[in-house]
Every structure is written in C-alpha cells, then in structure tokens.
Amino acid sequence: MELDRRPAVIDCDLHNELPSLETLFPYLPDYWCDYIRESAFVGPDANDYPRGAAITARPDYRPGDGRPPGSDLSLLQSQVLDVWPVEVGILTCVYQVSAVHNEDLAASLATAINTWQAEHWLAREPRLRASIVVPSQNPELAAREIDRWGSHPGFVQVLLPVRSAMPYGKRHFDPIYAAAVRHDLVVGIHYGGAPGNPPTPVGWPSTFLEEYAGMAQVFQSQVISLVIEGVFDRFPPLRVALIEAGFTWLPSLMWRLDKEWKGLRHNTPWVKRPPSAYMREHMRWTLQPLDAPPDPAAMAQILEQMESDELLMFATDYPHWHFDRPEEAIPAGLPEPLYAKIMSENARRFYRL
Amino acid sequence: MELDRRPAVIDCDLHNELPSLETLFPYLPDYWCDYIRESAFVGPDANDYPRGAAITARPDYRPGDGRPPGSDLSLLQSQVLDVWPVEVGILTCVYQVSAVHNEDLAASLATAINTWQAEHWLAREPRLRASIVVPSQNPELAAREIDRWGSHPGFVQVLLPVRSAMPYGKRHFDPIYAAAVRHDLVVGIHYGGAPGNPPTPVGWPSTFLEEYAGMAQVFQSQVISLVIEGVFDRFPPLRVALIEAGFTWLPSLMWRLDKEWKGLRHNTPWVKRPPSAYMREHMRWTLQPLDAPPDPAAMAQILEQMESDELLMFATDYPHWHFDRPEEAIPAGLPEPLYAKIMSENARRFYRL
Numbered sequence: 001m002e003l004d005r006r007p008a009v010i011d012c013d014l015h016n017e018l019p020s021l022e023t024l025f026p027y028l029p030d031y032w033c034d035y036i037r038e039s040a041f042v043g044p045d046a047n048d049y050p051r052g053a054a055i056t057a058r059p060d061y062r063p064g065d066g067r068p069p070g071s072d073l074s075l076l077q078s079q080v081l082d083v084w085p086v087e088v089g090i091l092t093c094v095y096q097v098s099a100v101h102n103e104d105l106a107a108s109l110a111t112a113i114n115t116w117q118a119e120h121w122l123a124r125e126p127r128l129r130a131s132i133v134v135p136s137q138n139p140e141l142a143a144r145e146i147d148r149w150g151s152h153p154g155f156v157q158v159l160l161p162v163r164s165a166m167p168y169g170k171r172h173f174d175p176i177y178a179a180a181v182r183h184d185l186v187v188g189i190h191y192g193g194a195p196g197n198p199p200t201p202v203g204w205p206s207t208f209l210e211e212y213a214g215m216a217q218v219f220q221s222q223v224i225s226l227v228i229e230g231v232f233d234r235f236p237p238l239r240v241a242l243i244e245a246g247f248t249w250l251p252s253l254m255w256r257l258d259k260e261w262k263g264l265r266h267n268t269p270w271v272k273r274p275p276s277a278y279m280r281e282h283m284r285w286t287l288q289p290l291d292a293p294p295d296p297a298a299m300a301q302i303l304e305q306m307e308s309d310e311l312l313m314f315a316t317d318y319p320h321w322h323f324d325r326p327e328e329a330i331p332a333g334l335p336e337p338l339y340a341k342i343m344s345e346n347a348r349r350f351y352r353l
Numbered sequence: 354m355e356l357d358r359r360p361a362v363i364d365c366d367l368h369n370e371l372p373s374l375e376t377l378f379p380y381l382p383d384y385w386c387d388y389i390r391e392s393a394f395v396g397p398d399a400n401d402y403p404r405g406a407a408i409t410a411r412p413d414y415r416p417g418d419g420r421p422p423g424s425d426l427s428l429l430q431s432q433v434l435d436v437w438p439v440e441v442g443i444l445t446c447v448y449q450v451s452a453v454h455n456e457d458l459a460a461s462l463a464t465a466i467n468t469w470q471a472e473h474w475l476a477r478e479p480r481l482r483a484s485i486v487v488p489s490q491n492p493e494l495a496a497r498e499i500d501r502w503g504s505h506p507g508f509v510q511v512l513l514p515v516r517s518a519m520p521y522g523k524r525h526f527d528p529i530y531a532a533a534v535r536h537d538l539v540v541g542i543h544y545g546g547a548p549g550n551p552p553t554p555v556g557w558p559s560t561f562l563e564e565y566a567g568m569a570q571v572f573q574s575q576v577i578s579l580v581i582e583g584v585f586d587r588f589p590p591l592r593v594a595l596i597e598a599g600f601t602w603l604p605s606l607m608w609r610l611d612k613e614w615k616g617l618r619h620n621t622p623w624v625k626r627p628p629s630a631y632m633r634e635h636m637r638w639t640l641q642p643l644d645a646p647p648d649p650a651a652m653a654q655i656l657e658q659m660e661s662d663e664l665l666m667f668a669t670d671y672p673h674w675h676f677d678r679p680e681e682a683i684p685a686g687l688p689e690p691l692y693a694k695i696m697s698e699n700a701r702r703f704y705r706l
Binding site (some may be wrong): 162163203225229252 | 421521556567582602605614643644
C-alpha cells in the first residue's frame with residue numbers, strides 16, 4: 001500500500017490526555033480546588049494508562065517525564081499529525097467527568113477541561129478539532145456546557161461514554177441532543193465510562209478481557225435505544241459517531257432490528273423507516289481498534305453487507321497501541337474509492353470539516 | 354425445496370406450555386398449594402402468549418379452550434411432529450422458575466413441572482425429549498433437580514434463561530455444570546428470563562422491541578463469560594446450546610474475542626486456545642427465529658465466516674409464529690450436505706440422540 005499517493009487523512013480518534021488533575025486548577029473555582037486538595041480526590045482517569053499494560057500505549061508514546069501518553073502536543077504532532085500527514089485530527093478527550101457522582105463538581109471539571117482544550121490544543125495546532133467534555137449524567141448541565149462552546153470553531157463534537165446508567169434513547173438525554181443540533185455538532189459515543197451499573201446485561205464480569213471485548217455489546221444496546229426510542233425522529237439533523245465500537249457487528253444488528261421492527265413497529269410508531277436506514281443516515285463508525293477478520297475476503301463481505309461505503313471513518317485511537325506501522329491501521333485490499341472515503345471523505349462530510 | 358427427499362428432522366426448540374399453575378397442584382407439596390391459593394400467586398409465566406400479540410403464536414396454534422398455545426400434545430403432534438415428519442423433538446419448557454424470588458418455592462415448582470413433563474409429554478410421545486427446568490438462581494438446588502432426572506432417558510438438557518443476575522461463567526454456577534456433565538446432559542440457554550436486573554448493560558429500555566432485539570446482546574455477554582471465565586476448562590465435556598439466540602453475530606464476536614484474547618490472555622491463563630475454538634467445540638445455535646439477512650448470498654457468507662458447518666441446529670420455536678409454511682423455516686439455497694447437518698445431524702450428535 002503506497003501511502004504517498006493517498007495524502008488526505010482525517011483521524012477521528014486522537015486522545016488528548018490531561019497531564020494531571022492539577023493542570024485544571026487555573027480553570028477551576030477556588031471552592032473545587034480546595035475540595036480536591038482536602039479530599040485527596042485524584043480525578044476519574046488516574047489509571048487510564050498503567051505502565052505495564054502493553055496495549056494501552058506504545059512505549060515511545062509516553063512523554064517520559066511522568067505525564068501520561070497523549071498529554072504532549074509535540075509528540076502528537078510528530079507521531080501522528082506529521083506522519084500520514086493528517087489534514088484534520090479530532091481530539092477525543094475521554095476524561096470521565098460522567099463518572100463523578102457529584103454533578104456540580106463534574107460540571108466544573110468539564111468546563112475546566114474544555115477551557116484547557118481550547119487553550120492548550122486548539123489554539124496551538126490548527127489541524128486539530130476537539131470534543132466537548134460534558135457531565136452527561138445531568139443533561140441540563142451538559143447542555144449548558146455545550147452552549148458555552150458551541151460557537152467555538154474548534155469544537156466539532158459532544159463526547160459521551162458508551163456506558164451509561166440509562167439507555168441514550170431515553171428522553172432524559174434530550175437536552176444534550178437539542179444542544180448538539182442547535183450548534184450543528186456531532187454526538188460522539190466513545191468506548192468506556194463508569195456509571196456504576198455493570199457493563200453487561202447479566203452483571204459484573206471478572207476480568208478486563210470480558211469487559212473490553214464486551215464493550216461491543218454496550219454499543220449495540222445504545223444503537224438499538226437511539227434508533228428505536230426515536231432520538232432521530234425527535235432530532236432529525238442529529239449525527240452520532242460511534243468511536244472505538246468495532247463495526248463488524250453492524251450487518252447482524254441491522255438484519256435483526258429491521259426484521260423485528262417489521263413485526264413490532266406498533267410499539268414505536270415514530271420509527272417510520274427500517275432501523276438500518278436510520279443507522280446509515282445518522283451514524284458513523286471509526287476504524288480502530290479493528291474488529292475485522294484476519295481474512296481480507298471476509299472484511300470485504302462485511303463492508304458489502306453494511307450496504308454503504310459511507311459508514312466508516314479512519315481513526316488511529318492514538319496513543320493506544322493497535323499497530324506499529326501506519327499502513328497496518330487500515331484493512332488490506334480496500335478498493336481505491338472506498339479507501340478515500342474511509343481515510344477522509346466520510347469524516348469530512350459528517351463533521352462538516 | 355422438495356421436503357419429501359429430506360426426511361430426517363430434529364426440532365430443537367418445541368415449547369411445551371403449562372396449561373395453568375393449577376396443573377402442578379398434584380405434584381406440589383400441600384404447603385405450596387395452600388400458599389399459592391392464599392397469596393393469589395399466578396405463577397411466573399401467566400402472560401407469555403397474550404392473545405393480541407401476533408408473533409407469539411399463530412391463531413391455529415391455540416387450543417381454543419382457554420389453554421395457552423403449546424399446551425396440547427395432540428396439536429404439537431399434528432402441527433409439528435407429523436408435518437416434516439420429525440424424528441426427535443426437544444421440548445424447551447421455559448416456565449420461569451428462575452424468576453421466582455422464593456428459592457424454595459422455585460425448587461418445588463421445578464420438581465413439579467419436571468414430573469408433569471415426564472408424565473404428560475415424555476411418557477405419551479416417544480419422539481419427544483425434554484429439558485430439565487431448574488431453579489438456576491440457586492445452583493445447589495438446581496443441581497439437586499438435575500440429579501433427580503439425570504438418569505431419565507427422556508431428559509437431554511438442563512434449561513437456563515439467558516438473562517441472569519450474574520454472568521454464567523462465574524464459579525457460582527459450577528454446581529449446575531458439574532451436574533450436567535455428571536449426567537452427560539446439554540446445558541441449553543434460552544431467550545428470556547426475568548432476574549430483576551435490566552436486560553441491557555445501560556439500563557431499562559422502554560419498549561418490548563428494544564428488549565426483544567437486544568436479547569442477542571445478552572447471549573453474546575453470556576458466551577463471552579462462559580468461554581473467558583473458563584467454564585469449559587473446568588468442565589471439558591460440557592456442551593452448551595444457545596436457543597433462540599440468533600447466530601449472524603457469531604463471526605463478529607469470534608473475531609473480536611480471538612483478537613483481544615491474544616492481547617489480554619494473561620488475564621485468563623486458563624483459556625488456552627482462541628475463544629472461537631471453544632465456541633466451535635462446545636456450543637451450538639438453533640436456527641429459528643432467523644436473524645439471517647434477506648439475501649441468500651449474505652447468509653452463505655455468514656455460514657462461511659463461522660468456519661464450521663456443525664454449529665447450527667434446526668428448530669421451529671413452536672408455537673411462536675415465525676413462518677407459515679415449513680419450508681420457510683430454513684434459509685433458502687443451503688447446499689445439501691449442510692442442509693442435512695442443520696436439519697438433524699448436528700443435533701443428533703450434540704444431544705447424543
């Protein structure tokens with residue numbers, strides 16, 4: 001695969017990591033700075049990149065000064081933006097304010113981290129766009145945060161963790177969708193979250209392997225909820241990106257949902273077209289980490305079964321370690337028009353870049 | 354599709370329904386009969402076949418005397434067993450004793466319903482086999498019930514609802530697997546259940562359509578748990594049938610599990626082979642309700658991606674209404690050797706019929 005003949009790359013999942021909770025102190029009200037100092041609160045993401053866990057980050061992605069991988073702009077520039085080279089990179093700061101049970105603290109942390117994103121990332125690198133971190137456990141407060149940044153040209157997305165205590169299709173979350181539509185922002189649903197309830201429909205698993213592999217089922221539950229509970233009927237312009245979700249489960253879910261919708265659509269009269277039509281119109285999926293089969297022929301079958309070449313968007317998931325050389329990030333043997341769509345065109349259109 | 358050239362049919366999902374809770378009175382201790390009369394307890398399955406809900410049962414499947422569909426042996430004989438004709442039919446009585454929070458009552462109901470199955474179904478129709486109903490919420494009591502029937506030649510399976518309060522891979526459930534292996538019985542995991550926790554990893558959905566379509570994710574979570582928590586390493590002879598689970602999600606789950614197992618297998622050193630190898634060796638999936646695509650070519654791709662022609666077993670899911678004519682129960686265009694395997698050979702071998 002010759003990379004030099006394929007210049008346009010949009011990377012839809014670049015993690016910018018907070019160096020430490022103290023980084024936010026200049027942006028936090030005194031009350032919360034005192035609270036954090038007094039309570040020994042370490043923040044929700046203190047253990048995202050354990051040193052010994054190989055797949056979290058390549059060794060050379062770590063700044064080497066104790067800060068976590070993904071926290072250094074110059075490394076992001078030299079290790080990703082300048083490599084392909086990248087036309088636009090979308091930051092997905094997964095600082096889990098949604099896991100902070102004090103909603104006021106969560107809201108203040110969100111404002112602080114978004115201010116830090118604007119100052120330390122967007123203002124310093126024109127190729128970057130960012131995702132608004134919101135306290136999604138309180139949709140009214142989340143909508144206020146979206147309104148705060150909605151007119152900033154650098155923010156293109158509202159970020160939600162895929163795990164939640166309530167399905168995202170419930171009207172409870174409508175203030176978030178209304179605010180996203182008001183500002184023409186994508187809602188990005190990203191791997192992870194810690195809402196307190198188990199990550200499977202049958203209780204708590206024992207190992208990280210189960211939780212990690214099982215996150216695909218959490219995404220599927222959210223897709224079902226969003227479509228069937230009518231979010232796209234209530235908010236027709238809404239676009240939702242599924243980030244780090246995998247995508248080979250898409251055909252199976254589309255077939256099942258379309259079939260059962262035919263028999264049970266009197267449950268949900270607002271869903272006027274087959275669910276797969278909503279998915280293809282309103283949703284997109286990022287590429288990495290690939291859940292694709294080792295066999296390129298099977299990968300081609302999956303892409304064909306999705307019945308659309310507009311659903312996938314390139315992403316590296318930097319600084320997580322899914323591949324060693326850039327060309328390994330992309331499934332082998334993609335035909336050229338599809339390749340161009342996945343590498344940049346689909347994202348450019350979806351995010352209006 | 355010429356049915357007369359294809360005589361051998363084994364139907365792996367025939368629902369025998371209890372006419373009413375009172376049917377069990379002859380088999381219940383006086384204490385529980387009194388309790389049921391005094392408490393107005395209607396049993397866990399009183400609303401399984403609402404009259405107006407079309408897909409629950411075809412109108413002609415209802416006995417017409419107020420008893421629920423599936424409760425009449427002569428109708429089962431004339432509407433299924435004599436039609437194909439069926440060589441062996443496996444009863445899956447989904448009476449949800451696991452949803453009864455009083456575990457002693459649940460255990461007594463299980464014994465009563467299994468006695469009723471032996472007397473009213475197995476003793477009267479030699480083509481039938483049955484599934485042992487167990488109080489799975491208490492694995493010790495469940496194991497006692499399995500031991501009670503394990504040497505009865507008519508019982509070939511222990512039935513568990515796919516929904517549970519704890520993942521089935523946890524050692525909590527080991528007494529059930531030990532008993533199943535002791536008696537060389539299959540463990541059948543069937544659609545449904547009502548353990549009390551939500552049927553999705555993100556809380557309670559609003560509609561039955563979401564719950565019904567989403568049951569595929571519950572099955573996927575249980576498959577992950579069974580394989581990754583090492584049930585098949587602790588019980589190497591164990592066989593598990595997934596009933597009414599769909600199966601087009603299998604390739605995607607296999608790819609993802611195999612890939613992540615490679616990176617995270619130090620979490621679970623007991624899992625010595627790729628997870629898909631355990632799935633192909635120890636698990637089987639029933640055919641109906643089909644979650645297959647409308648396009649036969651896509652169906653052929655899915656079957657190919659499963660990398661085994663031994664995983665699917667024919668089932669009608671009688672008396673639920675998924676098709677009108679027998680030939681519609683089977684995906685179109687299956688090649689002959691695969692057809693024979695799905696229609697009978699796979700089940701004959703798996704259930705040792």
